[in-house]
Amino acid sequence: xxxxxxxxxxxxxxxxxxxxxxxxATPxxxxxxxEVTALGLGRERLExxxxxxxxxxxxxxxxxxxxxxxxxxxxxxxxxWRSLRERDPAHAGAPAFLLADAALREALEDLSSSGRxxxxxxxxxxxxxxxxxxxxxxxxxxxxxxxxxxxLSTTKADITALEGDFHHRPVSDMARRHLYxxxxxxxxxxxxxxxxxxQCVSIACVSGLxxxxxxxxxxxxxxxxxxxxxxxxxxxxxxxxxxxxxxxxDPGGCRPFDAERKGLSLGEGAGAVALARRERLAFPALTVTxxxxxxxxxxxxxxxxxxxxxxxxxxxxxxKAGVAPRGIDLVHxxxxxxxxxxxxxxxxxxxxFGKTVPPYCSSKGLFGHTLGAAGLLETIVCxxxxxxxxxxxxxxxxxxxxxVPDSLLREPRPxxxxxxxxxxxxxFGGVNAALVLEWEGG
Amino acid sequence: MxxxxxxxxxxxxxxxxxxxxxxxxxxxxxVAGALQRGELEALSWSTLFRSETSRFGRMDLLSRLxxxxxxxxxxGFETLEPARRDAVGVCVETCSGCTATDAQFLQTPLAxxxxxxxxxxxxxxxxxxHRFRGPILCLLPVxxxxxxxxxxxxxxxxxxxxxxxxxxxxxxDKKFAASALSxxxxxxxxxxSCAVLIGRRTGASREHPWRPDSLPRLARxxxxxxxxxxxxxxxxxxxxxxxxxxxxxxRIA
Numbered sequence: 001x002x003x004x005x006x007x008x009x010x011x012x013x014x015x016x017x018x019x020x021x022x023x024x025a026t027p028x029x030x031x032x033x034x035e036v037t038a039l040g041l042g043r044e045r046l047e048x049x050x051x052x053x054x055x056x057x058x059x060x061x062x063x064x065x066x067x068x069x070x071x072x073x074x075x076x077x078x079x080x081w082r083s084l085r086e087r088d089p090a091h092a093g094a095p096a097f098l099l100a101d102a103a104l105r106e107a108l109e110d111l112s113s114s115g116r117x118x119x120x121x122x123x124x125x126x127x128x129x130x131x132x133x134x135x136x137x138x139x140x141x142x143x144x145x146x147x148x149x150x151x152l153s154t155t156k157a158d159i160t161a162l163e164g165d166f167h168h169r170p171v172s173d174m175a176r177r178h179l180y181x182x183x184x185x186x187x188x189x190x191x192x193x194x195x196x197x198x199q200c201v202s203i204a205c206v207s208g209l210x211x212x213x214x215x216x217x218x219x220x221x222x223x224x225x226x227x228x229x230x231x232x233x234x235x236x237x238x239x240x241x242x243x244x245x246x247x248x249x250d251p252g253g254c255r256p257f258d259a260e261r262k263g264l265s266l267g268e269g270a271g272a273v274a275l276a277r278r279e280r281l282a283f284p285a286l287t288v289t290x291x292x293x294x295x296x297x298x299x300x301x302x303x304x305x306x307x308x309x310x311x312x313x314x315x316x317x318x319x320k321a322g323v324a325p326r327g328i329d330l331v332h333x334x335x336x337x338x339x340x341x342x343x344x345x346x347x348x349x350x351x352x353f354g355k356t357v358p359p360y361c362s363s364k365g366l367f368g369h370t371l372g373a374a375g376l377l378e379t380i381v382c383x384x385x386x387x388x389x390x391x392x393x394x395x396x397x398x399x400x401x402x403x404v405p406d407s408l409l410r411e412p413r414p415x416x417x418x419x420x421x422x423x424x425x426x427x428f429g430g431v432n433a434a435l436v437l438e439w440e441g442g
Numbered sequence: 443m444x445x446x447x448x449x450x451x452x453x454x455x456x457x458x459x460x461x462x463x464x465x466x467x468x469x470x471x472x473v474a475g476a477l478q479r480g481e482l483e484a485l486s487w488s489t490l491f492r493s494e495t496s497r498f499g500r501m502d503l504l505s506r507l508x509x510x511x512x513x514x515x516x517x518g519f520e521t522l523e524p525a526r527r528d529a530v531g532v533c534v535e536t537c538s539g540c541t542a543t544d545a546q547f548l549q550t551p552l553a554x555x556x557x558x559x560x561x562x563x564x565x566x567x568x569x570x571x572h573r574f575r576g577p578i579l580c581l582l583p584v585x586x587x588x589x590x591x592x593x594x595x596x597x598x599x600x601x602x603x604x605x606x607x608x609x610x611x612x613x614x615d616k617k618f619a620a621s622a623l624s625x626x627x628x629x630x631x632x633x634x635s636c637a638v639l640i641g642r643r644t645g646a647s648r649e650h651p652w653r654p655d656s657l658p659r660l661a662r663x664x665x666x667x668x669x670x671x672x673x674x675x676x677x678x679x680x681x682x683x684x685x686x687x688x689x690x691x692x693r694i695a
Contacts, residue, residue, distance in 0.1 A: 155560060159544065166548045179541060182582040199589065202539065203562040203580040210579060217596060238548065242556035293577045295532065295569035300557045312528065312575060316602070428557065429566025431578055 028216040029278040029285035029440075031139060031226070032114055033380045034106020036099055037269035037367035038074035041083075042106055043384070049366055050384050053393035053412055056367045057253045057265050068240050070249035074267025074368025075235055093172025096158040100188055100232040103270035103376075107228060108192075111139060111274050114283050139226060139276060145195035149224035152185035152200045153211035153231035154372035159238045188230065196224045205334070205427030206293065207231065208271070208375015209435050213291040215275045227275045231376035235268035239371070246301060254337030254369070256362035256394055257346075257408050259401045264336040267368020271376030273383075278440070286383045286421075287438045290323065292316025296430030302340055303426055307348030313432040314352045314422065321436035323420050328358045328436075330391055330415070331422045332382050335362020336369055341426065346404035348424075357405035358422075365396030375425050379435065382421045386439035391415045446595050447643040449605070451664035452514035454507060455634035459490060461514050462664045480632060482507070482613070490514065500554055501567060502543040507635035508534065508564035508611040509571060515607070517639050519572045531576040531603035533590035534565045535583055535657060538612045564611060576603045588655040594640045604641065610657040611635035636661035 038056030039045045049056060056074050063071035076099065084102050085092040091101065140148075158178035164171035178184040185200040197218055201211040208231040215227040233239075243249050243266065250263035278287050294316065296309035303310070318325060333345050349357045363381045370377055385392050393411040400408050423435040451462040456478060460466040469477055469489075476484035485506065487498045491513055498506060522530070539561035547555045557563060562580035569575065577597050581589040587610055594606035613633045636658050 156544075162541075162544055162548065166545075180539070180582070182537070182584045185582075185584050198584045200582040200584055201580065202560070202582050203565070203578065204560050214579075214593075221596070238544070238559075241551045242547070242553075242559065245551055245553040245556060293579075294528075294575050295566065295578050297527070297569040297573045297575050300563065300566050300570070301553075309575060316577075320602075428560055429562050430569060431562065431566070 026220065027278040027287045027289060028219050028275050029281055029287045030273045030383055031276040031281055031285065032107045032111030032274040033272065033383055034103040034108070034110055035269065035271045035377055035380050036076060036080060036102045036106070037370070037377060038076060038267055039367055040077055041080050041102060043110065046380065047384050047388070050381060050392050051388070051390070051412060053395050055253070055365050055395040057365065057396070063240070067244070068249075069244040069247060070251045070263070070265065072251070072253040073235055073265050074269065074370065076268055091174060094158060094174035094178055095160060095234055096154070096178050096184055096232050097174065097187060099234070099268070099270035100152070100184065100230050100272070101191065103232070103272035104188065104192060104228055104230050107272040107274050108140060139280065143226040145193050147196050147225040148194040149196040149215065149218045149227040150185060150189040150194045150198045151211045151215045151218070151227060151229045152181060152188060153202070153207040153229065153376060154181045154184070154200070155202060155204060155207060155233055156236065156239060156371070157181040157184050157232070158234065159236045160234055163236060163238050192228070194228065202372065203427070204429050204431050205369070205371055205374055206425045206431045206433035207372040208379070209291070209423065209425050209433035210293060212273065212275070212288060212375065212379060212435060216288050216291070219275060219277060225276065228272055229275060229376065230270065230272040231373035232270040233268060233371040233373050235266055239266060248338055250337055253396060254364050255396050255398060256335035256337040256364050257342050257401055257404050258337070258397050259399045261337045261339060261342060261401070263338050264364065265368045267370040269367055269370045269373050269377060271373050271380050273376060273379065284387070284439070284441045286386050287440060288435060289438045290317040290319070290321025290436035291434065292320060293431070293433045296432065298430050300430070301428050303344040304430065305340070305344065307344045307346070307351055309430060310345065310348035310424065310426055310432040311351040313434040314348065314424065317422065317434035317436045318352075321438070323436055325353050326356070328420050328422045329418050330382070330385065331358055331360035331424065332378055332392070333360050333362050334425045335364055335394065337364055342401065342404060344426070345424070349405050357407045359391050359407050359409050360405070361392045361394045361409040363392065363395070365394060375423070375433070378425070379423055379437070382423055382437055386418055386421065386437070389415050389418050391418065445643050446598055446640055448638050448660070448664065449641045450515040450517045450639040451637070451661045452511050453634070453636045453662045453665040454511055454514065455662070456632055459514065460665045461516055463516070466666050482633060485510075495571065497567065497570070502540065502546075502555070502558035502563070504536065504540055504543065504561075504611055504613055505558060505564040505567045507613070507633065508609050509567050511609055511611065511635040511637040512568050512572070512607055515637050515639050524573065526604065527573045528575045529604040530572070530574040531578065531594060531597045531606040532565055532568055532574050532609070533579040533581070533593045533606060534562065534609045534611070535581045535587055535590045536561050536564070536611055537583055537587070538614050539582055542613050564609070568607065568609065574607070586655055587657050590657055591640070591660070598640065598642060606640045607637060608640060608657055609635070609637045610661070634658060638664075
């Protein structure tokens with residue numbers, strides 16, 4: 001016998017493997033959500049803007065004359081910044097924390113009000129019992145801190161601190177600490193009595209969708225019962241400078257999927273969702289049923305030209321959800337407004353759906369490209385659409401690119417039935433991610 | 443029984459470099475002094491490998507370290523058919539992230555530097571070189587460096603990947619090293635990079651007391667212990683490559 005054939009592999013022993021990865025197939029649902037964007041703070045502002053197909057992008061005079069390719073962006077309004085600083089003076093100098101914390105607080109409030117306002121829902125064929133369903137207002141309190149988890153999604157966290165140091169501007173110690181996203185995650189968890197697993201995901205513009213996937217897994221693997229997934233990124237000279245040197249910005253503001261599109265618009269903000277087992281919720285909810293990711297293995301800053309990487313992620317998500325392409329009622333696209341991205345997405349949609357591409361839209365014209373927060377905020381747009389059973393439009397779209405599938409949603413409209421939504425994001429490093437979301441209405 | 447096995451491991455640090463077959467080797471004298479002083483620019487691709495890569499020179503140091511660790515696995519990825527590369531997942535974890543490159547971009551705002559101001563760019567470079575298109579994840583550890591191992595086992599467990607490359611690479615700066623929450627567990631801090639290839643166990647296994655709580659510790663232990671891996675064409679990677687014999691190429695200089 002060849003001695004090499006009997007040489008050992010190196011097995012991973014102990015806490016790993018199947019023993020620690022008890023996978024519970026229970027669906028994971030969004031129990032609450034919160035957001036702060038260029039549109040303002042809270043769900044009402046977002047719902048109004050989505051319904052009106054309005055844009056929160058605006059020109060920022062402060063940026064004029066500095067050589068940036070664009071001074072248009074999705075800026076959190078000054079009055080919101082003021083109110084956040086007044087509410088939490090201890091973190092007034094830590095802007096990434098302030099935004100993330102604001103979204104998380106909104107999600108907690110939503111978690112509570114969802115429970116208060118919810119009509120009883122049938123669970124497993126009968127009325128929800130105390131054992132199987134918690135009202136939202138008690139869910140946070142009924143879950144011990146050690147069973148609460150947090151996943152932070154960000155690309156640059158408090159990058160403004162590095163800028164401040166570089167330009168010899170005053171920088172708080174807290175902001176400097178939050179240059180390291182993991183420390184921002186730790187501080188956010190500590191501030192909200194989250195003593196269970198805390199993770200930090202940073203994988204370009206797909207961070208948000210991957211973070212939601214990680215949050216769902218924490219519950220399915222029985223490491224937590226309630227997980228907050230928070231995405232945050234700031235508008236910074238650093239990132240603006242980067243996209244300026246890449247010549248990727250539209251000076252007039254982004255127009256996703258438009259024939260005349262010239263680039264993206266940056267945005268800032270934070271989005272948060274609270275995830276819990278679907279069976280614990282006694283109200284209609286959006287369930288995360290499938291996810292998939294992939295890499296283009298092609299280019300660092302540009303998408304693959306044929307969309308095959310994104311199609312791979314979409315097919316993986318659909319397979320995991322057990323949903324056929326024809327079962328998708330809405331695709332919420334990445335839709336940045338760059339020439340290459342939107343063309344690539346069009347090809348990916350055709351690769352997966354063939355000639356019958358479902359209605360699709362982009363929200364980048366709503367609040368800009370919020371990078372690490374994009375996946376969260378756009379999933380919350382999907383949640384809004386599902387609650388209202390209305391397909392969102394594509395703000396700032398004027399003349400659809402004839403080369404992309406013609407099912408592009410220009411304006412919002414009522415949906416006949418909005419049950420399955422496919423959410424997409426793609427980013428630098430050739431990364432792609434997709435989520436399948438299912439609305440279980442009341 | 444745990445169905446997963448480490449198929450290959452590599453480590454690069456101030457003390458040397460190697461994989462689970464070669465054991466840890468000291469740096470050549472030509473670069474040892476510079477590396478001990480933390481001058482990582484001295485670490486060229488040709489220091490370790492005879493193969494070519496046109497992209498190495500344009501990469502930031504974090505990406506260079508990550509790419510080298512994966513190459514050092516010497517796992518025969520070049521023989522994989524495209525469909526199998528779609529089933530290789532890549533998970534990167536980094537405590538320091540790309541803060542050094544961020545600072546460089548502030549000094550010199552060039553597109554070629556901006557591309558590396560994400561901690562996940564190293565993942566993109568690894569996928570480009572090896573044409574991996576499987577599931578992806580980049581974690582910035584909050585309280586320990588085992589997240590990528592857990593994620594990889596999850597992918598394998600759920601059938602989302604056939605094999606996974608887990609990479610931990612770090613360039614620590616003084617600010618982060620001084621942080622109370624620093625999870626960095628490298629001996630002496632500083633810089634290091636490591637990788638493991640994880641796949642499904644194929645039968646001829648025995649348990650080792652390695653726990654998935656720290657990727658750097660696991661990789662370093664396997665490399666320092668050394669001698670775990672038989673010649674490439676006879677080992678468990680065969681299962682991962684549909685039984686095809688892999689060429690035994692000694693690419694490590």
